[in-house]
Amino acid sequence: MITERLFFSKLRDMKYISHLDLYRCFQRAIVRSGLDVWYTEGFNSHLYLSFPLALSLGFESSCEVADIRLLSPEEDIPSRLNSCLPQDIRVTDAAEAVMDPGEIAGAEDRPEFDDLELSRQALEEALCGSLSGESIIVQKKTKKGALKEVDIKKDILSFELLQDSQLLTADAVLSAGIQNNLNPKVILDRLSERLGREPDHWLVRRTRLITKYGRDFR
Amino acid sequence: MADYIREKMLRAVQKPGRYIGGEPDIIKKDLSKVKLRFAFCFPDTYEIGMSHLGIKILYHTMNSIPEVWCERCFAPWFDMKQQLELYSRRLTTLESGDPLCKFDLVGFTLQYELSYTNILYMLDIGGIPVLSAERGEGDPIVVAGGPCACNPEPLADFIDLFILGDGEEVNNELCRYMISAKEKGLSREETLRGAASIPGIYLPSLYNVEYNPDGTIKRLQPADGAPMPVKKRNVSSLDEAPFPESFVVPLIEVVHDRATVEVLRGCIRGCRFCQAGFIYRPFRARKASTVNRIASDLCANGGFSEISLTSLSTSDHPELGEMLDDLLTWTADRKVNLSLPSLRIDNFSQELIDKTTRVKKSGLTFAPEAGTQRLRDVINKNITEEEIISGCRTAFSSGYTAVKLYFMMGLPTERDEDIVGIAELAQKIVDLYYSLPEKPKGKSVSVNISVACFIPKPFTPFQFVAQDTEEEFRRKQKLLISSVRSRKISVSYHSSDTSYIEAVLARGDRRLGRAILSAYRDGAVFDSWDEGFSYERWLKAFEAAGIDPAFYACREREETEINPWDHLDYGIDKRFLAAEYGRAKAALTTEPCNKKCSGCGIAAYIGRPCFDN
Ligand code: SF4
Numbered sequence: 001m002i003t004e005r006l007f008f009s010k011l012r013d014m015k016y017i018s019h020l021d022l023y024r025c026f027q028r029a030i031v032r033s034g035l036d037v038w039y040t041e042g043f044n045s046h047l048y049l050s051f052p053l054a055l056s057l058g059f060e061s062s063c064e065v066a067d068i069r070l071l072s073p074e075e076d077i078p079s080r081l082n083s084c085l086p087q088d089i090r091v092t093d094a095a096e097a098v099m100d101p102g103e104i105a106g107a108e109d110r111p112e113f114d115d116l117e118l119s120r121q122a123l124e125e126a127l128c129g130s131l132s133g134e135s136i137i138v139q140k141k142t143k144k145g146a147l148k149e150v151d152i153k154k155d156i157l158s159f160e161l162l163q164d165s166q167l168l169t170a171d172a173v174l175s176a177g178i179q180n181n182l183n184p185k186v187i188l189d190r191l192s193e194r195l196g197r198e199p200d201h202w203l204v205r206r207t208r209l210i211t212k213y214g215r216d217f218r
Numbered sequence: 219m220a221d222y223i224r225e226k227m228l229r230a231v232q233k234p235g236r237y238i239g240g241e242p243d244i245i246k247k248d249l250s251k252v253k254l255r256f257a258f259c260f261p262d263t264y265e266i267g268m269s270h271l272g273i274k275i276l277y278h279t280m281n282s283i284p285e286v287w288c289e290r291c292f293a294p295w296f297d298m299k300q301q302l303e304l305y306s307r308r309l310t311t312l313e314s315g316d317p318l319c320k321f322d323l324v325g326f327t328l329q330y331e332l333s334y335t336n337i338l339y340m341l342d343i344g345g346i347p348v349l350s351a352e353r354g355e356g357d358p359i360v361v362a363g364g365p366c367a368c369n370p371e372p373l374a375d376f377i378d379l380f381i382l383g384d385g386e387e388v389n390n391e392l393c394r395y396m397i398s399a400k401e402k403g404l405s406r407e408e409t410l411r412g413a414a415s416i417p418g419i420y421l422p423s424l425y426n427v428e429y430n431p432d433g434t435i436k437r438l439q440p441a442d443g444a445p446m447p448v449k450k451r452n453v454s455s456l457d458e459a460p461f462p463e464s465f466v467v468p469l470i471e472v473v474h475d476r477a478t479v480e481v482l483r484g485c486i487r488g489c490r491f492c493q494a495g496f497i498y499r500p501f502r503a504r505k506a507s508t509v510n511r512i513a514s515d516l517c518a519n520g521g522f523s524e525i526s527l528t529s530l531s532t533s534d535h536p537e538l539g540e541m542l543d544d545l546l547t548w549t550a551d552r553k554v555n556l557s558l559p560s561l562r563i564d565n566f567s568q569e570l571i572d573k574t575t576r577v578k579k580s581g582l583t584f585a586p587e588a589g590t591q592r593l594r595d596v597i598n599k600n601i602t603e604e605e606i607i608s609g610c611r612t613a614f615s616s617g618y619t620a621v622k623l624y625f626m627m628g629l630p631t632e633r634d635e636d637i638v639g640i641a642e643l644a645q646k647i648v649d650l651y652y653s654l655p656e657k658p659k660g661k662s663v664s665v666n667i668s669v670a671c672f673i674p675k676p677f678t679p680f681q682f683v684a685q686d687t688e689e690e691f692r693r694k695q696k697l698l699i700s701s702v703r704s705r706k707i708s709v710s711y712h713s714s715d716t717s718y719i720e721a722v723l724a725r726g727d728r729r730l731g732r733a734i735l736s737a738y739r740d741g742a743v744f745d746s747w748d749e750g751f752s753y754e755r756w757l758k759a760f761e762a763a764g765i766d767p768a769f770y771a772c773r774e775r776e777e778t779e780i781n782p783w784d785h786l787d788y789g790i791d792k793r794f795l796a797a798e799y800g801r802a803k804a805a806l807t808t809e810p811c812n813k814k815c816s817g818c819g820i821a822a823y824i825g826r827p828c829f830d831n
Contacts, residue, residue, distance in 0.1 A: 016234035021470050028467060028521035029242070045553065058229060084521070086240050086469065114222075201222045 001038055002070045004077065005097040005218070009062040010055065011205075014088040019054045022089075026066055029084035035077065038069035052101030053176060053209065056183060061206035063107075065217070067097055098218040105212035106157055107176035109184040112169040113191065114201040123168050123199065124161065130190035131159060138186060155182035167201070176209065227301040235470035236264040237298060239312030243466050243519075245281045245288070246313055253285040253397045257311050257321040257344075257358070261336035262329075262746065264292040268466075269474035271528065272327055272364065272385070278462035279386050286393045289313035289321075290466075293336045294343070296749065302343055309344040318344025322396060324358040325389075326377070328366035331723035332716065332746035337362070338376060338738040348735065350378050350423065355406050359413075361392070367420075368450075368497050369676040369783040372723050374422035375731030379413055381420075382786060383450030383497075384483075386459050388418040414444060418451030420786065427728055427782075433769055435727065435780040447787035452824060456483050456502035461512050464519035474526070476557075477516035479509050481541070482529030486811040488818075490598045490802050491587070491626065493675035494530055496795075497788050499820040500828040501811055506541035513545060517554055524555045532558045534812075582613050585624040588632075589639030595805045596631050598798075603643070610647050615656045620664045621647060627694050627711075628672035628686035631803060637694050640667060641701035648706045665707045669698065671717035675724050676783045677790050679798035684774045685721045688714045715753040719745070721771035722760075727782035730770070732763035789823030 010022070017025065026049055030037055039045045048069045055061050074080075077094035085091070115123050135151040142148050155175035162169045174182040184204045192198045209217040228234040258277060260267030267273060273290065280288035289311035294302060302309065308317035318324050324346065326337050338348045341360065347353050350360070362373065363381030370380040381388055395416060399409040414421035424444040428436040440446045453459045461479070468475065484501035485494070504512075513525045525545065527535075535541060542556070549556055586606055588594045594601060610621055625640050644665045651663035671691050674683045686694070691714035699709060723730065737759035744750030760767045775781065777796040784792065794817060801808060808816050812829055821827050 013228075013238040013240050016228055016238055017469050018235065021235060024471070024475075025469055031521035031523075032519065039553065057234075084242055086242050088240060116222075201220065201225065203220075203225075 002073065003097040004068050004070050004074075004094055006066045006068065006077070006081070006091050007093040007095075008064050008066065008089060008091045009060075010064055010089050011060050011062070012088045014086060015058055015060045017086075017089075018057050019051070023049065023051070025085070025089070029081050030068060032084040033077075033080040035068070035074050035080065036071045038071055050101075053104055053107070055206065056185065059109075059184065059204045059206060062092075063206055063208050065209065067101075095218070099211065102178055103211045104177035104209055104217050105175065105179065106173050106210045106214075107184075107206055108208035108210065109172045109174060109204055109206050110162075110169055111172060111184060111187050111202065111204045112165070112167045113188075113199045114167045115195075115199040118195075118199070120168055126194045127168065127170070127187075127191050128161075130194045131156070131187070136190070138189070152182055152186060155180055173210070223305050223307070227298065227305060227307070230301050231295070231297040233295070233470065236292065237294065237312075238469075239290075239315075241466050241469050243464055244313060245277070245466075247281075247287040249287075249314075251285065252287045253400065254287070254323065254393050255316075255321045256280055256286060256288040256323045256325060256393060257291050257318050258288050259291045259318070259324060259326045259337075259340055261293050261326055261333040261340060262744075263295055264468070265470070265472040267292045268468045268472045270327070270329070271478050271480060274462055274465050274478075275460070275480075276385055276389055277466070279460045280389055280393060282460070283390060283393060285397065286390075287313070291318060291340065291344075293340055293744070296744070299339075299343070299743070309340055319346050319358065321358045322400070323393070324360050325381075326360070326362040326364075328362050328364040328370070328373075330746055331366060331372075331720045332751070334373060334723060334734055335738045335742040335745050337373070338735065339743045341376070342738075348738070349375055351375070353378070353406070357406075359396070359406070359409065363389075365494060365497060366724075368493070368786060368788055369724065369726070369781075370420065370422065370786075371728045371782040372726040372730035372734060374728045375735070377422070378410055379419055379421055381451075382418050382448060383788070384453040384459075385451075386453050388416065388451045391416050392419065417449055420448045422728075425785065429729075433766075435782065438780065438785050440785075447785050449787045449823075450497075450789065452500075452789070453483075453502075454824070456480070457505045457508050463512070463515040465516065467520050467522075475522075476524035476526050477513060477520060477522040477554075478526045478528055479512050479516070480504065480529060481509050481527045481532060481535050485530040486534055487531060487600070488598055488798075488808050488810065488816070489587070490596075490679040490798060491629065491672060491675075492530070493678050496677045496790050496818070498530070499789060499818065500824060503536055506535075506537040506544055509541050510544040514548065517552060523553060524557060525549065526557045534810075582618050582620065583622040583624065584609060586643065587624065587626055588629060588636060589625060589641070589643050590636045592805050593629060593632060593636045593639070595807050596802045597626075597629055598802070598807050600807055600810070603646075606643065607646065607650055610650055611654065614651055614654055614658075614663070617658055619651075619658055619661045620666070622666045622668060623647075625667060625669045626672040627669050627698070628691060630680060630683050630799075631805070632694075634694075634697060637697050638701045640669065640698055641703070641707070644702070644707045645704060648704050663706050665704075667707065667709050669695070669709065669711040671712050671714050673717055673721045673724060676781065677788050677795070679795045679802055681725065681781065681795060682775045682777065682799055685718070685771045687768075687772055688718060691717075716745075716751055718767070718771055719753070719756050722767045725782070726770050729763070729765060733759045733765050736762045787823070789818075789820040791817075791819030794818045 037047050039047050050067045052065050078091040081091045113123055136153045137149050138152055139147045140150045157173040159172045162171055188202050260273055277288055280286050291311045310317050341348045359378050361379045362377045363385050367380045367382055410421055413419050424441040426439040430436045481504050484498045486501050489495050587599045644667050647665050651657055674680045674685055695711055737756055740755050742755055
């Protein structure tokens with residue numbers, strides 16, 4: 001049995017497809033594609049499919065991963081799956097899994113912002129201001145539902161503005177994975193807090209998953 | 219620039235997946251090659267609409283014409299309604315994202331009466347005047363079909379054309395006609411008039427209704443050359459009727475997410491309360507081999523893990539055994555389960571259980587409909603108590619521990635003993651369970667009885683009947699509850715409020731249009747949902763329109779009275795319906811059509827006997 005890792009993008013409207021729905025969508029596509037995949041044993045037998053890192057509803061990504069198990073080696077996996085997937089979900093590559101999902105330590109995200117009332121400069125100042133300071137304290141819900149203050153500064157591994165982008169865009173590397181995970185939405189939340197409202201436009205696209213040594217997750 | 223407002227709206231709603239389309243297999247066409255645009259509207263949520271078979275069939279049949287582009291549109295839920303209003307945006311289709319007002323034809327499917335206000339709602343936010351009379355040259359032509367089109371009169375103010383009967387052929391004829399009308403440059407008026415000569419198309423504005431002082435209909439006057447009566451369409455062979463090889467597979471979870479194959483149309487049983495059993499006559503079967511091919515294609519193309527064989531009574535299929543055997547040769551290997559939703563208890567056998575789904579051995583549903591043999595004879599539900607008990611025995615011995623039984627209350631000639639009879643029947647099933655040595659070990663039984671309020675429907679023998687009043691319904695519900703003595707039995711019933719409104723709309727006439735409009739103006743949308751329905755709002759709307767709802771729902775109608783739907787010919791003879799009502803009152807049953815023809819009229823309508831023997 002081969003653990004095959006699918007690398008795929010989830011763009012445009014597909015950002016509104018939840019994790020659970022994405023799961024079903026891939027399940028369908030795998031059945032339709034006729035790939036020789038492994039089914040779990042037992043009463044409620046289903047094909048094996050696992051997503052090492054969940055992406056929140058509303059975010060785009062060009063670097064999602066899904067693991068399946070093949071009973072025999074298969075050819076042309078991306079094109080076979082793509083013919084059964086929505087236009088804006090595209091399998092870009094498939095290869096035998098190299099790393100353990102636990103090795104994911106960070107994600108590179110591209111948050112972009114625009115506002116019809118604020119100049120780019122004003123927006124830029126608000127954004128940088130909202131993330132400056134020795135520590136960044138946010139309220140987080142604990143598992144028991146209580147609110148707790150946490151410093152997220154350490155989970156922002158790097159943050160810089162992209163100079164030649166059309167809209168105000170940042171390149172942020174945030175903690176991701178099972179150890180520490182920072183939802184990129186906090187950047188938007190910080191900015192909104194500062195502006196007193198959400199900017200007219202925001203979009204986050206995840207572009208890269210990395211290990212703690214900064215290597216691409218494969 | 220990206221559409222910032224659209225993104226804001228999608229982020230603000232709970233289930234954005236309902237509004238984005240983008241499913242694999244969605245049909246998109248090059249507008250420069252399209253001559254006619256059809257917006258197929260389902261007046262309920264995406265999840266409900268996408269579970270419906272009719273829309274899937276017609277989406278494919280219409281799109282099989284290269285120059286026709288049929289797109290889908292569903293009713294936006296309250297949260298999206300608010301967003302559309304906030305940003306003054308229009309309702310759009312999922313395929314192109316264009317607003318409804320840009321289409322040539324906007325078609326609604328009429329599945330239940332309580333969806334009527336959603337039609338007005340969708341037109342309104344789609345940028346189309348809700349009243350037919352206010353639509354002009356540039357506006358789409360609004361059409362509607364489906365089961366409720368058999369009495370379309372309450373919607374006559376809002377719908378330009380109704381499509382009566384099976385839609386597979388007539389929809390495409392209408393589309394082709396519309397293309398030629400556009401090419402000829404016909405005016406709206408000329409286009410509509412011309413469409414009325416297509417068999418199965420009903421143009422209500424060609425018919426003038428006069429009323430008697432007592433409110434009943436005096437006369438219905440067709441305009442010159444208008445067909446009278448207007449005949450429903452009938453697909454002569456279900457086996458040859460088009461059926462899609464693939465469905466648009468939803469990306470979000472819908473009510474029924476499975477490969478559905480219609481195996482029968484029409485029904486041999488003749489249950490007297492059942493509108494579908496009459497308006498879909500004659501009985502037609504799809505061949506076992508065809509069902510097998512369709513099911514296999516659907517599963518391969520859609521990746522489904524469940525096949526559902528649908529009809530009004532699937533176990534009446536003449537080749538049921540063969541059909542299941544064919545399917546079972548490949549379903550297990552392909553990890554596909556089989557489900558048969560419309561089983562009758564009388565031919566529910568061990569063999570059938572083994573052939574259908576192996577998983578989920580928890581619940582089973584049957585519909586005895588009435589609690590006593592006398593009342594079951596009245597409604598012509600030809601099931602005996604022995605058959606019910608033996609069906610349950612089969613179920614229990616093969617591992618089932620829960621049975622759900624469907625009943626109605628308020629049936630014609632019903633007495634209190636019939637209500638008590640429901641509880642007694644449920645008790646006998648509980649007792650049966652505990653008497654069985656082979657019952658599942660260590661598990662207790664649960665019998666759920668679900669009781670609906672009976673709603674008299676057009677084109678049934680009970681179309682003449684007065685519905686019970688609310689007080690009666692409430693009294694009977696209390697009586698039923700107090701008759702249940704076991705904790706293994708649970709009772710659920712429908713609200714009499716919604717059933718009352720449904721009854722008014724089902725047998726209403728054109729004057730109800732004012733009430734529907736007034737209810738909508740007062741905020742009525744999603745009336746089939748608890749979140750939307752308001753009884754008070756409907757009562758207010760009737761009052762504002764000067765309408766006594768009881769006149770429509772709670773009045774016994776003479777055979778000689780002209781019903782609002784009498785000028786529509788569904789092939790069912792009114793004298794037959796009256797005779798059947800007579801037999802009902804005498805508790806006389808009528809044999810199923812495959813045993814003996816009772817002369818309902820449809821054989822003459824199609825020009826051949828329904829069965830070969
Ligand atoms: S014509 Fe006879 S056999 Fe045919 S549907 Fe009517 S009653 Fe049944």
